[in-house]
Amino acid sequence: DGGITQSPKYLFRKEGQNVTLSCEQNLNHDAMYWYRQDPGQGLRLIYYSQIVNDFQKGDIAEGYSVSREKKESFPLTVTSAQKNPTAFYLCASSDYNQPQHFGDGTRLSIL
Amino acid sequence: GDSVTQMEGPVTLSEEAFLTINCTYTATGYPSLFWYVQYPGEGLQLLLKATKADDKGSNKGFEATYRKETTSFHLEKGSVQVSDSAVYFCALSPNFGNEKLTFGTGTRLTIIP
Numbered sequence: 558d559g560g561i562t563q564s565p566k567y568l569f570r571k572e573g574q575n576v577t578l579s580c581e582q583n584l585n586h587d588a589m590y591w592y593r594q595d596p597g598q599g600l601r602l603i604y605y606s607q608i609v610n611d612f613q614k615g616d617i618a619e620g621y622s623v624s625r626e627k628k629e630s631f632p633l634t635v636t637s638a639q640k641n642p643t644a645f646y647l648c649a650s651s652d653y654n655q656p657q658h659f660g661d662g663t664r665l666s667i668l
Numbered sequence: 669g670d671s672v673t674q675m676e677g678p679v680t681l682s683e684e685a686f687l688t689i690n691c692t693y694t695a696t697g698y699p700s701l702f703w704y705v706q707y708p709g710e711g712l713q714l715l716l717k718a719t720k721a722d723d724k725g726s727n728k729g730f731e732a733t734y735r736k737e738t739t740s741f742h743l744e745k746g747s748v749q750v751s752d753s754a755v756y757f758c759a760l761s762p763n764f765g766n767e768k769l770t771f772g773t774g775t776r777l778t779i780i781p
Contacts, residue, residue: 599774599776600712600757647711660711662710
């Protein structure tokens with residue numbers, strides 16, 4: 558089955574720690590995206606990548622970092638500089654001129 | 669910049685009622701418009717889309733028409749079911765391709781039997 562796999566489903570972080578959220582797709586899509594969802598605020602774009610080894614900041618990139626070393630993988634690191642990291646994180650991918658497909662998300666909480 | 673404004677929820681309807689969720693947008697050029705649905709604890713699923721003025725997107729009994737003159741893309745369904753209970757997001761993309769999506773805040777819909 559083709560799709561987007563995000564792991565883990567739930568993640569807990571201590572203050573001052575970096576954590577990495579995994580996103581893998583087997584759809585052979587060129588573009589991948591990370592969004593953050595907060596209650597009542599819709600989704601906001603963190604980073605996106607249109608091709609391997611290249612990525613751009615979205616609207617709320619501060620405190621986050623990404624890499625795109627392989628076409629199928631786009632991990633997101635939430636650094637200790639992100640002051641309010643508790644949220645639901647969604648990864649998406651798309652082919653050129655096609656809608657974005659989403660994974661099932663990772664819920665990050667601070668201990 | 670681009671923005672999407674959608675009807676605030678929550679919306680509660682009885683089964684078989686008519687549904688409208690309003691969505692208006694602000695964008696330069698000719699954006700593509702989308703409705704996504706999110707069921708509890710899950711990611712977003714594409715419900716329908718429209719890429720140019722007067723296009724009508726439809727899926728699973730839901731419809732929305734791209735109205736450039738009113739910059740709107742309202743979601744409608746003639747007879748809702750309990751299984752339609754979810755959060756619905758209106759979104760736009762500057763071009764139909766590898767561009768970021770701008771989302772509305774979402775509308776939570778609950779259908780009661």
